Amino acid sequence: MPSSLAIGDFSRATHLSVKTLRHYHRLGLLTPAEIDPDSSYRRYSAEQIPTAQVIRRFRDVDMPLDQIGAVLDAPDVDARNALIAEHLARLEEGLVQTQEAVASLRGLLQGPSPALPMEHRSEPALQTAAINETVSLDDLGPWFQGALGELAATLVAQGVTTTGPPGAVIADDFFAQERGALTIFVPSAGPVRAVGRVEARSLPAVELATIVHAGSHADVDRSYGALATYVSDRALGVDGPIRERYLVGPLDTADEGEWRTEIGWPIFQTGPVA
Amino acid sequence: MPSSLAIGDFSRATHLSVKTLRHYHRLGLLTPAEIDPDSSYRRYSAEQIPTAQVIRRFRDVDMPLDQIGAVLDAPDVDARNALIAEHLARLEEGLVQTQEAVASLRGLLQGPSPALPMEHRSEPALQTAAINETVSLDDLGPWFQGALGELAATLVAQGVTTTGPPGAVIADDFFAQERGALTIFVPSAGPVRAVGRVEARSLPAVELATIVHAGSHADVDRSYGALATYVSDRALGVDGPIRERYLVGPLDTADEGEWRTEIGWPIFQTGPVA
């Protein structure tokens, strides 16, 4: 006769609340060993305690319940460990982001950002090697690194000379809906052959108001705000995607403090045509 | 004429999604400078950009929206900084807990816990100095530290001799609902005068199955599970609150690895009466 515990005792044994245990039962994550057909009373076996502990530990590190289910149902140890390692990596990244956000918060509260020089620039039409995809803000970091790396590698492999720093064209949707079309490009002296995600793409000429953002991209919205204020105060804005150029970026140094990002906001043509 | 931005432009300026901006408007957290009475179109002023940036930074560190509202509405800088410091302290604690949880997870996945010795013990009736309150699991850490400190200080101040390590009586509700009555006590040679939250309290004699948990309380559910399995397998359990005794605890050392916590689960009287 296997020993069985009422839900209250199982709650004491596992430090999971009764409400939580019922919730896990509803979802099929932790089904009681037995259920009385008359009273619907749940009965858990003592052998279920370790499973409950594992679930609790994963919840402690904010793993979603469906992923916990996947871990519990993993066909073998390798698959299980892969899922766990993946989540721990995400956690790690979250910690880093929180630390950056705290630093950035201190910066923001310590006073206004130093005035950054605004410029107007006529960006000529560009021949580029580019990767274009629809991306969610959530996936931006890894996607950006991957796309930039793939571009650089492809250009080297094809022996194509670059004629400027890499950049991006960011559809308005990306800001408004946190998901939209992004183009990462590198200006190229000659045409590239399409390989992988890389293809040749020509970008139209635009008039831009620009600002150069110094440091981590976690802070980039401060420069966006300064630029938007400048453009708005002068009623210069026109429709069109934002452009960024990575004057100093992840391809140049791992020290984010060294990064220099030019942000370009489309404006009326105000200067004389060259 | 102050410059104003449509919601889409304000989204680009602040890197907040349009949905999010509408949400903040609904809540009154960030009300557009102007709203067209006909079309209900929102218009933001450039001066609202810094406020939006501050909100974004606080959300990046998971501050709840109502607290962000409180920060923005703080009457003076001191009040504002106090709210911020409070949240950063909570964040810090969350990071520590996550790290503990990761360590604990590794431990759990590395195999079964070493078998811990189970004992049966007749706990005699005790005269104690005690603090009794209803506490939520969320508040447990600080509450526990505070209650233990207050007890120790009161006993010293009154010159009352303690006759054993401190302990706790934990109502079943506390596990089932993550909120319930907790009594923190120290056995005392003589009676204490009620001061602050401290009062004299006598505890009834009980029969207990016990286990000694080594290390941080973050892991204590493993020992609870082992004890529950033991009690359940032998059908020994009776109603009654769990007891804990802090053989080595926060009053003795800050090194959580050194802590020793005895957990006592009420059982039938099985041994001869002394």
Add this chain to the structure above:
DNA sequence: TTGCTCCTCACGTCACGTGAGGTGGC
């Protein structure tokens, strides 16, 4: 004029918690 931007409203998500109203088990 087209199509893009913006609007509201209702409902969904995630991981539970709350509370009403009622019944079973020791």
Add this chain to the structure above:
DNA sequence: TTGCTCCTCACGTCACGTGAGGTGGC
């Protein structure tokens, strides 16, 4: 037998996101 434990069901919370259906502005 009392009162405690357990049950279901519906709704709430938090911070938005999704999607339908429709309108305004350049």
